[in-house]
Amino acid sequence: MTFDLDKILESKRQFRRRLAARPIAEKLAMLDALREGALAIRSAPLASEAGILHEKPPPRQGEVE
Amino acid sequence: MLWDECRTNVVCATGGSPRDDTRLVGNERVNIKDTIAAINQMQADGVVERYAIGGAVGATFYLEPVATLDLDVFINFPPKAGSALVSPQPIFDYLKTRGGRIEGEYIVIAGWPVQFLRTASPLIEEALAQSVEKDVAGIPARVFTAEHLAAIALQTGRAKDKVRILQFVETAVLDHARFQAILSRHGLQEAWCRFETQFRGDIP
Numbered sequence: 001m002t003f004d005l006d007k008i009l010e011s012k013r014q015f016r017r018r019l020a021a022r023p024i025a026e027k028l029a030m031l032d033a034l035r036e037g038a039l040a041i042r043s044a045p046l047a048s049e050a051g052i053l054h055e056k057p058p059p060r061q062g063e064v065e
Numbered sequence: 066m067l068w069d070e071c072r073t074n075v076v077c078a079t080g081g082s083p084r085d086d087t088r089l090v091g092n093e094r095v096n097i098k099d100t101i102a103a104i105n106q107m108q109a110d111g112v113v114e115r116y117a118i119g120g121a122v123g124a125t126f127y128l129e130p131v132a133t134l135d136l137d138v139f140i141n142f143p144p145k146a147g148s149a150l151v152s153p154q155p156i157f158d159y160l161k162t163r164g165g166r167i168e169g170e171y172i173v174i175a176g177w178p179v180q181f182l183r184t185a186s187p188l189i190e191e192a193l194a195q196s197v198e199k200d201v202a203g204i205p206a207r208v209f210t211a212e213h214l215a216a217i218a219l220q221t222g223r224a225k226d227k228v229r230i231l232q233f234v235e236t237a238v239l240d241h242a243r244f245q246a247i248l249s250r251h252g253l254q255e256a257w258c259r260f261e262t263q264f265r266g267d268i269p
Contacts, residue, residue: 013235019129020236025098025202027130031122032095034132035177039095 095176097122097136101206103163103174104138112159114141117196117207119182119189119214124229126199127211127238135171135178139193139209153181188213188220188251212244219248219256230260234268 002008019027101118108116117123120137140156157165160172171178184190192213199206209217215233218226233239248254261268 016129016232017236020127020238023202024126024199027125028097028122028201030130031125031133032097032176034130035097036095038132038134 097175097177098201098204099175100136100177100179101201102204103160103165104179105205107156107159110159112155115193115196115207116140117193117209119192119209119217121229123209123214124232126206126208127214128229128232128236135180137180137182139182139184139189141184141193156181186220188216188247188253191247191250192217210243211238212240212247215239215244216247216251216253219253219260220251222256227260227264231264231267 104116107113117139118126118136119139120135121131121133122136125131157167157172160174161167165172165174167173168178171180173179182189184193192209195213196207196209199208211233215230218229218233245254248257
């Protein structure tokens with residue numbers, strides 16, 4: 001664990017390089033998974049349709065509800 | 066697996082129950098290798114002369130994978146006798162008879178919306194002519210070179226294109242001399258200078 005921003009950025013760069021160096025078939029399979037995820041999100045019902053409760057902030061001082 | 070075989074295999078695209086229709090992608094499994102195989106077959110059948118993959122999927126051959134909406138396929142149409150007009154209709158007709166479905170400007174093959182694009186500039190014409198063949202687990206795929214993809218991104222110049230150029234530079238996959246030669250041939254040196262100035266701190 002480090003709070004050194006340079007080290008953090010370098011670590012991220014190295015991770016991206018490792019990812020880029022993976023076999024192409026593996027990377028394309030990751031694209032398939034990303035697309036499946038995007039489609040799942042797109043087809044998910046809206047929160048309002050799914051009957052999810054919403055939290056409402058209390059009225060501000062002097063505000064009439 | 067052949068594309069047609071793939072289409073008849075109704076499987077769950079997102080890991081849910083195969084009976085749950087909301088989890089399916091139009092009865093298709095999302096498999097970009099099958100999409101590429103279908104395009105190879107279309108080329109072998111003479112519908113297109115040559116193709117190459119560009120855009121985000123093309124970049125994935127060199128960089129880390131990034132989420133994308135579609136597969137950009139650049140093509141040369143075979144010349145039609147007695148006509149200067151170019152139409153994508155033969156492609157759509159060919160793919161529709163093999164299970165592809167039209168969605169707006171896309172045709173969906175094996176769960177991937179494919180956009181067929183003509184070579185509309187000298188840079189893209191050159192990119193297509195100099196595209197390279199890559200092996201995807203036994204399936205050949207023609208792809209733009211990394212240098213051409215970066216040059217096209219520079220020419221297109223949207224925010225996401227600039228991010229892609231930075232990824233190309235950071236990943237150190239560009240052949241500097243080749244890239245500079247492309248920029249020079251297509252009048253992009255000034256754009257590159259502006260890019261370098263703008264992102265000096267981000268270019269390692």
